[in-house]
Amino acid sequence: MLRISQADYDLIRWEAERRYPLECCGILLGTAYVGCREVSLTVMCENAGLDPQRRYSILPEQLIATLKLARSRHENIIGFYHSHPDRDPHFSPTDLAEANYFQHSYVITGVRQGRAMGTESFVLTGSEEDRQFEPEEIRITSRRTPLPRLVNHAE
Amino acid sequence: MLNSDEILRYSRHLIMPEVGVAGQEKLKAARVLCVGAGGLGSPLALYLSAAGVGTLGLVDFDVVDPSNLHRQVIHHTSDVGRSKLVSASEKIAAINPFVNVKTFETRLTSENALQIFSDFDIIVDGTDNFPTRFLVNDACVMLGKPNVYGSIFRFEGQASVFAASKGPCYRCLYPEPPPPGSVPSCAEGGVLGILPGLVGIIQATETIKLILGEGEPLIGRLLLVDALAMRFREVKLRKDPDCAVCGNHPTITKLIDYEEFCGMRGPEKPVSNGAPEISVEELKRRLDAKDDLFILDVREPNEFQICNLNGHLIPLNDLPKRLNELDPDKEMIVHCRSGVRSAKAVEFLRQSGFPKAKNLAGGILAWADRIDPKVPKY
Numbered sequence: 001m002l003r004i005s006q007a008d009y010d011l012i013r014w015e016a017e018r019r020y021p022l023e024c025c026g027i028l029l030g031t032a033y034v035g036c037r038e039v040s041l042t043v044m045c046e047n048a049g050l051d052p053q054r055r056y057s058i059l060p061e062q063l064i065a066t067l068k069l070a071r072s073r074h075e076n077i078i079g080f081y082h083s084h085p086d087r088d089p090h091f092s093p094t095d096l097a098e099a100n101y102f103q104h105s106y107v108i109t110g111v112r113q114g115r116a117m118g119t120e121s122f123v124l125t126g127s128e129e130d131r132q133f134e135p136e137e138i139r140i141t142s143r144r145t146p147l148p149r150l151v152n153h154a155e
Numbered sequence: 156m157l158n159s160d161e162i163l164r165y166s167r168h169l170i171m172p173e174v175g176v177a178g179q180e181k182l183k184a185a186r187v188l189c190v191g192a193g194g195l196g197s198p199l200a201l202y203l204s205a206a207g208v209g210t211l212g213l214v215d216f217d218v219v220d221p222s223n224l225h226r227q228v229i230h231h232t233s234d235v236g237r238s239k240l241v242s243a244s245e246k247i248a249a250i251n252p253f254v255n256v257k258t259f260e261t262r263l264t265s266e267n268a269l270q271i272f273s274d275f276d277i278i279v280d281g282t283d284n285f286p287t288r289f290l291v292n293d294a295c296v297m298l299g300k301p302n303v304y305g306s307i308f309r310f311e312g313q314a315s316v317f318a319a320s321k322g323p324c325y326r327c328l329y330p331e332p333p334p335p336g337s338v339p340s341c342a343e344g345g346v347l348g349i350l351p352g353l354v355g356i357i358q359a360t361e362t363i364k365l366i367l368g369e370g371e372p373l374i375g376r377l378l379l380v381d382a383l384a385m386r387f388r389e390v391k392l393r394k395d396p397d398c399a400v401c402g403n404h405p406t407i408t409k410l411i412d413y414e415e416f417c418g419m420r421g422p423e424k425p426v427s428n429g430a431p432e433i434s435v436e437e438l439k440r441r442l443d444a445k446d447d448l449f450i451l452d453v454r455e456p457n458e459f460q461i462c463n464l465n466g467h468l469i470p471l472n473d474l475p476k477r478l479n480e481l482d483p484d485k486e487m488i489v490h491c492r493s494g495v496r497s498a499k500a501v502e503f504l505r506q507s508g509f510p511k512a513k514n515l516a517g518g519i520l521a522w523a524d525r526i527d528p529k530v531p532k533y
Contacts, residue, residue, distance in 0.1 A: 043390055062390075069390050072313075
């Protein structure tokens with residue numbers, strides 16, 4: 001399950017609309033618990049993909065900077081988000097092939113004619129040789145309400 | 156209006172189209188407050204005064220310590236023991252007598268922050284502790300004043316401009332303070348002497364840009380400085396709609412008790428977790444009596460090289476995997492520099508089957524102060 005505040009959920013959907021017809025992309029910071037990840041901050045990134053209408057790419061420097069920010073907050077990167085202009089919020093074969101962070105959430109927002117439609121989340125599971133995206137529930141919370149800390153991969 | 160001496164002094168500014176006479180007059184009319192006259196405050200005060208900021212406020216209550224000198228370049232060796240504000244004011248006057256320096260020799264508190272800030276246009280955060288950083292942020296949000304932020308640790312630094320009317324504030328980035336003791340201060344973890352110069356000058360640059368209204372301010376951007384790799388990275392920041400102080404429904408509408416908020420009794424007081432303690436005087440007495448004590452030093456090897464009490468060195472982070480080096484039946488006195496890390500070590504040891512572990516209150520600093528002045532303090 002991915003827990004995300006209404007405010008953060010709205011922000012990534014707003015960004016998907018704002019970047020249309022290009023794909024937006026960004027990084028989710030927060031805390032990983034047993035069977036659940038909780039978003040505490042969304043960091044928007046420049047889409048450095050060569051074909052930004054159909055692909056997204058986050059620069060390694062951006063990833064390092066965000067990781068440093070996460071550590072300074074005693075948190076970690078727990079997932080990524082991007083948009084699918086004029087496509088469904090379902091992962092593409094490229095999304096799966098290029099995903100590298102196992103047990104992280106990959107959130108996709110479908111955009112039709114500039115309007116955000118569905119938003120779905122998938123967890124990368126399996127191994128390098130045999131990877132899958134498993135759908136996960138997105139639970140929207142009214143405000144940020146931290147759970148008791150059980151497992152924090154940042155520690 | 157600039158007089159002829161000022162025109163000559165600022166001539167390299169005046170010929171720049173982005174500054175010019177109008178910009179220099181804006182600088183002269185500007186009122187900037189630096190919170191802290193230490194590592195970040197030194198380059199800030201030096202460069203802002205040289206640049207011609209008309210009114211420069213300084214808040215600090217400390218005196219110059221020898222351990223400040225490797226980075227707090229506004230203070231000289233001859234200033235050791237003197238008020239930082241007196242020392243800084245003299246240097247500013249020597250650099251630029253046209254600057255009106257206003258000093259506030261006090262600890263910034265929830266009671267005085269709004270009043271002090273109200274006379275200034277821009278607040279520059281050169282603080283070294285979390286309670287004051289949250290206080291500066293909240294007061295700036297409440298007064299609608301930009302907060303030019305900087306922080307440093309070892310080889311890394313951060314800088315941003317928190318202007319809540321246009322972008323995020325510090326709380327949007329850090330809603331909660333870190334657990335007490337989880338983030339070492341510069342005194343505990345060290346800092347590269349040059350780093351506050353680097354970060355402080357970034358803050359000074361942002362301050363000048365805000366005054367001139369030129370360029371792209373660091374609003375909504377967090378600059379991460381890595382001096383070891385010499386890389387400057389950036390993270391885009393957004394205003395948090397749920398922010399407790401600048402969000403859509405703020406829950407903090409007046410200044411609070413920031414030391415309580417940060418889980419501290421006071422920034423100078425070592426964190427005590429209730430671990431059994433022994434005083435340096437008692438340790439000295441028992442060592443002189445040849446009592447069978449095991450001294451465990453949980454500092455880092457480089458600290459051990461500076462000074463030590465002939466203890467057995469196991470850095471705090473290595474302790475869990477090196478417990479086999481310790482005898483649970485032996486009375487163990489654990490120390491570090493100030494007593495903070497050793498208190499954590501004692502708590503861990505007592506939970507791990509070492510019931511005779513005790514913390515040396517005040518650490519090797521207290522030993523140097525009260526037992527052996529030949530032990531160097533660092």
